[in-house]
Amino acid sequence: MQKSDKFHLEIIAKRISQIKKFAQDGLENLLTDDKTQLAVAKAFEEIGEHSAKINAEFQAINSQVKWRELKAFRNKLAHDYWQIDFKQVWTIAQKDLPELQDQILNLLENFEE
Helix, strand or coil: CCCCHHHHHHHHHHHHHHHHHHHHHCHHHHHHCHHHHHHHHHHHHHHHHHHHCCCHHHHHHCCCCCHHHHHHHHHHHHHCHHHCCHHHHHHHHHHCHHHHHHHHHHHHHCCCC
């Protein structure tokens, strides 16, 4: 059974909240704590994975979300894990995630099945 777009949006929203929680101990913790690095990287990977499963028409209608960039970041994390720049991951978490969270929550709030 294929999952709905709403299901994927809900997972994305949950992973964003988790990243924010994981990163709350600051940059230094992210740079030095393996568990935090793995948790944040995995959550970002899942955001990209679920964003890629959202219907193309839905993505086109909601082009304010950078769907391709989410998938591209997932691919970078999954395939080049040993080269991850966690300072860059931190910057993305601090600067880009709040906007993405607002966009995803707005889509969920207005979702029509």
